Every structure is written in C-alpha cells, then in structure tokens.
Amino acid sequence: MVDLKRRGRTISLVPTMGYLHEGHLSLIRLAKQYADFVVVSIFVNPLQFGPTEDLDAYPRDLERDRELCGSEGVDAVFYPSVKEMFPPGRTVFVEEEVISRRLEGECRPGHFMGVLTVVAKLLNIIQPDSAVFGKKDVQQLALIAKMVADLNIPVEIVAGDTVREPDGLAMSSRNRYLSEDEREEALCLRRSLLEAERLFAGGERDATVINEAMKAVIEQVPGARTDYAAVIDPSDWSPCENASCGDIVAAAIRIGKTRLIDNIVLGD
Amino acid sequence: MVDLKRRGRTISLVPTMGYLHEGHLSLIRLAKQYADFVVVSIFVNPLQFGPTEDLDAYPRDLERDRELCGSEGVDAVFYPSVKEMFPPGRTVFVEEEVISRRLEGECRPGHFMGVLTVVAKLLNIIQPDSAVFGKKDVQQLALIAKMVADLNIPVEIVAGDTVREPDGLAMSSRNRYLSEDEREEALCLRRSLLEAERLFAGGERDATVINEAMKAVIEQVPGARTDYAAVIDPSDWSPCENASCGDIVAAAIRIGKTRLIDNIVLGD
Numbered sequence: 393m394v395d396l397k398r399r400g401r402t403i404s405l406v407p408t409m410g411y412l413h414e415g416h417l418s419l420i421r422l423a424k425q426y427a428d429f430v431v432v433s434i435f436v437n438p439l440q441f442g443p444t445e446d447l448d449a450y451p452r453d454l455e456r457d458r459e460l461c462g463s464e465g466v467d468a469v470f471y472p473s474v475k476e477m478f479p480p481g482r483t484v485f486v487e488e489e490v491i492s493r494r495l496e497g498e499c500r501p502g503h504f505m506g507v508l509t510v511v512a513k514l515l516n517i518i519q520p521d522s523a524v525f526g527k528k529d530v531q532q533l534a535l536i537a538k539m540v541a542d543l544n545i546p547v548e549i550v551a552g553d554t555v556r557e558p559d560g561l562a563m564s565s566r567n568r569y570l571s572e573d574e575r576e577e578a579l580c581l582r583r584s585l586l587e588a589e590r591l592f593a594g595g596e597r598d599a600t601v602i603n604e605a606m607k608a609v610i611e612q613v614p615g616a617r618t619d620y621a622a623v624i625d626p627s628d629w630s631p632c633e634n635a636s637c638g639d640i641v642a643a644a645i646r647i648g649k650t651r652l653i654d655n656i657v658l659g660d
Numbered sequence: 661m662v663d664l665k666r667r668g669r670t671i672s673l674v675p676t677m678g679y680l681h682e683g684h685l686s687l688i689r690l691a692k693q694y695a696d697f698v699v700v701s702i703f704v705n706p707l708q709f710g711p712t713e714d715l716d717a718y719p720r721d722l723e724r725d726r727e728l729c730g731s732e733g734v735d736a737v738f739y740p741s742v743k744e745m746f747p748p749g750r751t752v753f754v755e756e757e758v759i760s761r762r763l764e765g766e767c768r769p770g771h772f773m774g775v776l777t778v779v780a781k782l783l784n785i786i787q788p789d790s791a792v793f794g795k796k797d798v799q800q801l802a803l804i805a806k807m808v809a810d811l812n813i814p815v816e817i818v819a820g821d822t823v824r825e826p827d828g829l830a831m832s833s834r835n836r837y838l839s840e841d842e843r844e845e846a847l848c849l850r851r852s853l854l855e856a857e858r859l860f861a862g863g864e865r866d867a868t869v870i871n872e873a874m875k876a877v878i879e880q881v882p883g884a885r886t887d888y889a890a891v892i893d894p895s896d897w898s899p900c901e902n903a904s905c906g907d908i909v910a911a912a913i914r915i916g917k918t919r920l921i922d923n924i925v926l927g928d
Contacts, residue, residue, distance in 0.1 A: 483806060484807045484810035485755055486752065486756070487755050488753075517812045542752035543780050546784055
C-alpha cells in the first residue's frame, strides 16, 4: 500500500463485515470515484458484539464476497483472521465518551469502542486516502468521523447513501435472519421513519409527539419491539425537544430475535 | 511530510514537552541515525496532567528550544497550541487497560490516557517512519510501544538511553524545580536503584526484600517520600515476587513539591 502511495496512486478502503449486498456494492462504486485503488476489508469484528449478541450467527460467505468484489473491480480484498487482528494480550482501545453513549451505544454497551478500535486498526494497516461507510449506520459514521477528526487520522471519510429493497427496507446482512412473516413485519421500521417525515412536513415540531407517533407505528405490529425511535441532534447525538431541518430520525427495532436499525434526515 | 515520503525520504519524530536538556538532545541525535528528516514536537500536553499537578508551573522556553533544535540540525519543530491540538468538543481518546493502571498510572490517574491520545495525534499529524522516546519514562515507552502494536500504527518506536548528570541524577525538565538542598536530596532516587542492583548482583531474588531496601534508602532522606519503588515484570507491569534478569526496577519519589522518576533494568 505504501508503495502505491509513493507512486502517487490513491487508495480507498471500504470496511465491511462481509456477506455483501447491494448496499456494500454501492459503497464500492463510490470508493472507485474517490481513488485509483479500492480495498474492501471483510472482518466480522468480535469486539463490537456484546456477549449475548449474534457474533456466531452472523452470516459469512467469503467465496461469494470475493466473487462480488471481483465483479465490481475491487483491487484487493483484506480478510484478516480474528487472531491476526486481535492477538492475545490486546489492551489498547479507542473510546468516545459522548455520542457513543447514546442510542446504539445505550442498547449495545461497548459496541462503539469495538467499532472505533477496529476501524482505527484497519485505517492504520491499509493507510487509505479515503474510507467509505454507509449512512444506514449513521451513528457509527458520525463516530468514525469524530475519531478521525479528534485523533487527526489522515483519511477522508466518505458517506454512502442507504440502499433499500423495493419495498423500502434498508439493506442489511441481518435481513437474512427474518422469516417471511418477519420480513413483512420489518417494514414498520421504515414506515415509522416516513411517519416522522410526514409529521415534520406537516409542521409538527414537538419531538415527543413525533417520537410517540413513530413508536405507535412500530407497535401496531404485534411482533415488533422498539429499542428506540427518536429525533436526534446530530451535533452531540442528544434527543431533541424541538425537531428542525437536519436533525436525524433514528430507530432500532426487534422483530423476533432480529435487531434492525434505520434512519432519515429531516428535511433532506 | 507526505510529500517528503513520496520522495522516498524517511522522517523521525522526537515528541517532547520542551524545555530541552541533554536527554532530549541525545534523542534528537538518535533520531538522525534513523531518518533523513528529523521533526521535534514541543507541546506541554494538558491532557496528561492531573488537576492538582504542575501543568501551569511546567517550565517553558520555546526560543531556547528552537535554538537548541537548530544547533542539532533538526529539520522542523512542531509546536502546536493547546487549541490546535485540543479544540473544544474533543470526545475521543486512546486508552490502555492493564499497564496504564500500574505505578505511574496509579499515582496519576488519567495520565497515560493523555499521553497515548496526544502521541497518537502527533503520529497521525507527522506520519513519521520512526519516533524516539527516552527510557527514563520507561512505562510511557512500554505503553506507546503497546499502542503502536495493538492499533497497528505504522511507525517504529525507538528507545533512547537515559542521560544522567555527573552525580547520577537522571536529566529531567522537572529538576529545575529543586532547591540546592533538594537537588542533593534527590540523589536518593538513583541510590535506591543502585541498591536494588547491588542486592540483585549479590544474589538477592526476593522482590519484597529489594523493594523494602529501596524504600529504606529513599527514606533515609528526611525530605523524600516514596511514591513507589518496585521490581516489575515488564510483560504486564505487575509487581514481581521473584526478581530476575530483565525485570525493571522503577521508583518515583517526591522531594518537597517535586516528583521525580527513574528506573533501571536488572542484569543490564
């Protein structure tokens, strides 16, 4: 990689946990617009899974992923083992103390420490000029941008739009966990965001009213539970009292054992 | 810096808090052996000082430091302001959870978080091929090497020997705090390390005996207090029961309001 840079070529990294879908492929295509040489990393990062979460169940298909990367013209696939990334005796980590405590961080303690630590490692290993992350994981994206700024990591963070199924469900490797019925039920997540958007467009500014309306949409579905559904101030990720343009509406739900997240930006 | 690297030149960084003395200059000379281009950073890092510590009193003399760097053939001096390094709203830091809790970390909670975070930033800003640190701050050196390994930071960490005054006192910017009497009293620090070495060379292996003997040497001086004096296992920085070759003997004392540290390696 360093040799490529000495020759003046630019590198873009697309970090993934593999089991690639159209969302990842759109990030790869975006990376190609930013750099001569595109690296995709595939690593199911144990550090970002809680003890009761789906680390073992998380879907993996390296052969298929490598084929997809090949078809997209990816220049290198980096798929380290857990032992290579986290040899025994690891004691250093990257932590964030404000944004990481909210929403996903509240539901998944330690999750963002795991994300930031592994992303810092990947950036240091690959040394890309840019790195591309999806907006579906918008809190993760904000935290990575904050890490890069606060630690002066020499990389440009590029955000790729969320890719959705025709019926609006955001693409996610976890969608495969859903049964046919659950797949149908999962649409309440997207519907709750659209309800927030509709209320905001109609003039509603009271975030409590919007949040409650979102929960009501989700809880119309008997199998769905709300982890959170909230209008968020993107500067510090705190809950808003009054909704305004540019605020983020983020929601996380559980359908059976599957946890799904999605978000929109108000007035976007 | 990136342009220099594209041209195939190597960069070495010597991070300091300024008020340069012969110890720093020896690190600069070492850096010159490792790289074509030597950068000295001068930054009194507020993040590594506790609320009751000597941040404001810490000696500063940028003009003199720059002259000394000039005489040593340093290629660039980087002296950022606190505001440049830590703009308001900083929330990301680098943490270590084992070595950083011992000795200095026990006496100075948060100290090593501050050190690691600022060193990570400096390494990301300068992007050197190597960075040189002194062995007087041996626990800091171990932690920086651990951070570089655990986070895959692409830099070689080089360790420079401690430089001592003719009477054995390790050089330190904090020595200037000492009155004439205290300067004399401070020698008990070095004497305690030599006592440990003498006992070890004479066959003593019981670390408790060695530690107690060190404390006795320090406490012969009425004005001196022992923060710690211990034989340490360098693998995890835990206190040893049995001393062996390669173990570190580290001590920290207070003389009046001045805190001094020093160390030796057994059997070195």
